[in-house]
Amino acid sequence: MKLLFVADPLERFTIYKDTTFAMMREAQRRGHTLAACEPRHLHWQSGGRVMARVRDITLTGDPRGWFTSTPERMAAVADFSSVLMRKDPPFDSEYFYATHLLEQAEREGARVFNKPRALRDHPEKLAVMEFPQFLGPTLVTRDPAEIRRFHATHQDIILKPLDGMGGMGIFRVRADGMNLGSIIETLNQGESQSVMVQKFLPEIADGDKRILVIGGKPVPYCLARIPQGNEVRGNLAAGGLGVARPLTKRDQAIGDALGPVLAERGLLLVGVDVIGDRITEINVTSPTCFQEIEQQTGCDVAALFIDALETALDRQA
Structure with a gap:
């Protein structure tokens, strides 16, 4: 198989713990060939197919220089056996646009994992709403008054932005309500940003x-x-x-x-x-x-x- 990884820059990988690297290593071990690009390397022009500037890569087994690559070349995304979308969050506008380009590539025959439409349909904080039987007390709102009511009910709460990753922007507010107003202002941005609030789980x-x-x-x-x-x-x-x-x-x-x-x-x-x-x-x-x-x-x-x-x-x- 010819696999295309759409990911962050390879030069930034920390290979001793990186999951995308582990995928690449196992795929190469099985004889599959590897190529990589970043979402910014995807493009489409009317009358043509979704293309990407890709590098064919080979893993070396040497952590000091863990891959070699060919010069960049233009390739149709649908010409690969599979496309693995492994760009890290945040799920911002550019990520969103990349999923649309990859969905067009699917219409041209590409097989993309995870599926672009499914990526859009399952925002990582909000996807839990579909499974309430496994969910603790949770609130999603822009309304500061609703957050204060949730805090009054549950006393010890966690607040976080909907587009964060790696624990960024997470706050805990205990029963005394210390700094709750300031935290709401920081996350809520004048009621322009939705916030997820969950009961603290000890x-x-x-x-x-x-x-x-x-x-x-x-x-x-x-x-x-x-x-x-x-x-x-x-x-x-x-x-x-x-x-x-x-x-x-x-x-x-x-x-x-x-x-x-x-x-x-x-x-x-x-x-x-x-x-x-x-x-x-x-x-x-x-x-x-x-x-x-x-x-x-x-x-x-x-x-x-x-x-x-x-x-x-x-x-x-």
């Missing part, structure tokens, strides 16, 4: 679990991201400690319930975030944690992913 002390769902099936291990020191955030980008664990019965039930629904919509890889027994987010843009789980448990998540990719392509052939 189980965060045991970790914010990332459950990976591949091809509709949960991986048997999750990565619990445990806050360190006085930090309330467990995100690895915010200094959390990642500890791999077998799924609990509740974790498995969540994965089993969400997996087939999301896979049917073209979401080959999903990262479900769970605190205690409640989901907090459903990550679809570029879920991570493959390498941390493999390094600690021996479960080769990248192999499970490439298995699922090959199966999906066989079904579409």
